[in-house]
Amino acid sequence: MPNVRDVVITGLGATTPLGGDVPSTWNAALAGESGARPLENDWAERYGMPVSFAATIRVAPEEVLPRPEMKRMDPSAQYAMIAAREAWADAGAPEMDGDRLGTVVSSGIGGIWTTLDAWDTLKEKGARRVLPMTVPMLMPNSPTAYVSLEFGARAGAHALVSACASGAEAIAYGVEMIRSGRADVVIAGGTEATIHPMPISAFAASRTLSLRNDDPAGASRPYDQARDGFVIGEGAGVVVLEAAEHAAARSARVYAKVSGLGLTADGYHITSPEPTGSGQVRAMQAALEDAGTTSASVVHVNAHATSTVVGDLIEARSVSSVLGADADQVALSATKSMTGHLLGGAGALETIFTVLAVHHRTAPPTINVTDPDPELTLDLVRDTPRALPEGDIAAINNSFGFGGHNVALVVTNA
Structure with missing residues (x-):
C-alpha cells in the first residue's frame, strides 16, 4: 500500500563520542576512529567497578551551552538540545506554523544523573536542599519538552521509551505523525547520558559490558570471535523529518527518504x-x-x-x-x-x-x-x-x- 505522504530528512544533528556535530562524527567514523577511552576519574577504585572506560562525549556541553541553561537540564536534555539546534539549522531553520511542528525525542533511561544526585543530596543534606527543578530535569520526556519549547512545536511533544530502540522508534513515530497529517515537520531522535558509576556497575553486573580495560579503543568488536560485550556510550542524534511536499515548497536540501x-x-x-x-x-x-x-x-x-x-x-x-x-x-x-x-x-x-x-x-x-x-x-x-x-x-x-x-x-x- 503506498504511503499517504512521503517523508524526507532535511536536517541532521548530533553530539557523540566521535565529535560535537554531525560532520566531525561522520568524518571520524569514515576514518575508523574509536570514541572509547579511559574514564578520567577514580570510580573503578572507589566503587570496585570492573569497568574503567566508556565512550564519553567528545565535546562537553559547557563548551556549547550557556551555564544558566545547563543548570535547568539533565545532561540527557543538554545533549538533545545541542543536536536539535544543529539539525534545525542544517534544515535551514524553516519558518512555519508551530501547530504543524512536532517533536519526538526519546531516552532509554532518562535523567539518571539528576535522579541519583538528588538522592545523594537528600541523604547527605536533607529534603530542603533538593532542587525544585529536580522533577522537570529527571523526567524522561524532559528532552523532547525542552526541544518543543525551543522551537515552539505544538503539534505534539512525545517521548517513546523502548530501551536501546528508543531513538529509532522516535523517528518512526515522527514519520507516522507526518504521514497521518498531524504535522508537516517533526524534530525526532534519541539521547542518553548514563556514564555514571551506578548504570555502569549495573550493566557490568548483567555481564553485557566489555571488560577490556587495557584496550578501550579495541573493546567494541562486533562479529569478532573475541567479542565480550558492548562499550557504554553517551550522546544524542536528532533529525528533521519533513513532508516531501513541504520540503519541496521551500526548496530544501534533502538527504534521503525514510520509506x-x-x-x-x-x-x-x-x-x-x-x-x-x-x-x-x-x-x-x-x-x-x-x-x-x-x-x-x-x-x-x-x-x-x-x-x-x-x-x-x-x-x-x-x-x-x-x-x-x-x-x-x-x-x-x-x-x-x-x-x-x-x-x-x-x-x-x-x-x-x-x-x-x-x-x-x-x-x-x-x-x-x-x-x-x-x-x-x-x-x-x-x-x-x-x-x-x-x-x-x-x-x-x-x-x-x-x-x-x-x-x-x-x-x-x-
Missing part, C-alpha cells in the same frame, strides 16, 4: 533476544513492505550489533533470512565498534549514519574485527569505507532493545 517502518516485539524475555530472531525478521520484512520495495534494492545494513556474544549472530542470521540470495550484495556496517552503545540515542545516531551512507553512497567501516566469527556470512565492511552503487538504493537500520523491542527503518535515496 519504511517495521516495529515488532519478541514477547520472549526482558533482556535476551528471541533466539531465532523471529521478531527482528518480522520488523525488517514489515519495513521493506511499508517502503514498497524488496530485498533486491537493499545494498547496505547498519546493524544493531552491540558486540555481545549471542546478540550479534542472531541479528546476522535474521538479516540473511530476510534478504535471502540478495544478502550477497549488501555491505554490512556495525558502527557501535566506533561510537560505543549510546543506548536510547543509538538508533537515532545510526539512522543518521544510514542516511549519510545513502546520501554519500558510502558505507562506514566496522573496526576491531581481527578474527571474524565463522558463522557470519554477510559481507562486513571492515576498517575502511565501502562505496555503494549508483541508481535507486535502499538501506536498513536495525535497532533492538531490552524488553524485546525491534525497530527497522528503510532509508532510500531522495
Whole structure:
C-alpha cells in the first residue's frame, strides 16, 4: 500500500563520542576512529567497578551551552538540545506554523544523573536542599519538552521509551505523525547520558559490558570471535523529518527518504533476544513492505550489533533470512565498534549514519574485527569505507532493545 505522504530528512544533528556535530562524527567514523577511552576519574577504585572506560562525549556541553541553561537540564536534555539546534539549522531553520511542528525525542533511561544526585543530596543534606527543578530535569520526556519549547512545536511533544530502540522508534513515530497529517515537520531522535558509576556497575553486573580495560579503543568488536560485550556510550542524534511536499515548497536540501517502518516485539524475555530472531525478521520484512520495495534494492545494513556474544549472530542470521540470495550484495556496517552503545540515542545516531551512507553512497567501516566469527556470512565492511552503487538504493537500520523491542527503518535515496 503506498504511503499517504512521503517523508524526507532535511536536517541532521548530533553530539557523540566521535565529535560535537554531525560532520566531525561522520568524518571520524569514515576514518575508523574509536570514541572509547579511559574514564578520567577514580570510580573503578572507589566503587570496585570492573569497568574503567566508556565512550564519553567528545565535546562537553559547557563548551556549547550557556551555564544558566545547563543548570535547568539533565545532561540527557543538554545533549538533545545541542543536536536539535544543529539539525534545525542544517534544515535551514524553516519558518512555519508551530501547530504543524512536532517533536519526538526519546531516552532509554532518562535523567539518571539528576535522579541519583538528588538522592545523594537528600541523604547527605536533607529534603530542603533538593532542587525544585529536580522533577522537570529527571523526567524522561524532559528532552523532547525542552526541544518543543525551543522551537515552539505544538503539534505534539512525545517521548517513546523502548530501551536501546528508543531513538529509532522516535523517528518512526515522527514519520507516522507526518504521514497521518498531524504535522508537516517533526524534530525526532534519541539521547542518553548514563556514564555514571551506578548504570555502569549495573550493566557490568548483567555481564553485557566489555571488560577490556587495557584496550578501550579495541573493546567494541562486533562479529569478532573475541567479542565480550558492548562499550557504554553517551550522546544524542536528532533529525528533521519533513513532508516531501513541504520540503519541496521551500526548496530544501534533502538527504534521503525514510520509506519504511517495521516495529515488532519478541514477547520472549526482558533482556535476551528471541533466539531465532523471529521478531527482528518480522520488523525488517514489515519495513521493506511499508517502503514498497524488496530485498533486491537493499545494498547496505547498519546493524544493531552491540558486540555481545549471542546478540550479534542472531541479528546476522535474521538479516540473511530476510534478504535471502540478495544478502550477497549488501555491505554490512556495525558502527557501535566506533561510537560505543549510546543506548536510547543509538538508533537515532545510526539512522543518521544510514542516511549519510545513502546520501554519500558510502558505507562506514566496522573496526576491531581481527578474527571474524565463522558463522557470519554477510559481507562486513571492515576498517575502511565501502562505496555503494549508483541508481535507486535502499538501506536498513536495525535497532533492538531490552524488553524485546525491534525497530527497522528503510532509508532510500531522495
